[in-house]
Amino acid sequence: MRFELIDQVLEQTDERIKAVKNVSRAEEYLDDHFPSFPILPGVMMLETMVQAAAKLVAGRADGPGLPLVVAEVRKMTYAAMVKPGQALSVDVSLRKADGDDFDFEGVGTVEGKEAVKGRFKLRPVHPKAAGPPTDP
Numbered sequence: 589m590r591f592e593l594i595d596q597v598l599e600q601t602d603e604r605i606k607a608v609k610n611v612s613r614a615e616e617y618l619d620d621h622f623p624s625f626p627i628l629p630g631v632m633m634l635e636t637m638v639q640a641a642a643k644l645v646a647g648r649a650d651g652p653g654l655p656l657v658v659a660e661v662r663k664m665t666y667a668a669m670v671k672p673g674q675a676l677s678v679d680v681s682l683r684k685a686d687g688d689d690f691d692f693e694g695v696g697t698v699e700g701k702e703a704v705k706g707r708f709k710l711r712p713v714h715p716k717a718a719g720p721p722t723d724p
Contacts, residue, residue: 664706
């Protein structure tokens, strides 16, 4: 299953992207997190920043042209809940592009309060080279 979390890109340059994720009660993962008190899971907050970062890299001339995966997450903190009817605004900056690695810093806010903040690294997924067939 794939979740497209970015609802709108507000600003984008080669080094920075600002985007919004609107949280709706209709999102199926909210039924389990938590049934009587639905909130956007922390991993989905991180994924929102990751998807914004991937859009940023895709728009760059030095983008790898391959799908990106999370290679590392550091200093991720969660400070506020995001409830249905609210929007998570993310601001993600490229700190460094080093070979295939893209190092980012991001912050997500809800109603002006910091909800998530941290650093993460994305790396392209290279297709495996097909080797010669082997006998069983």
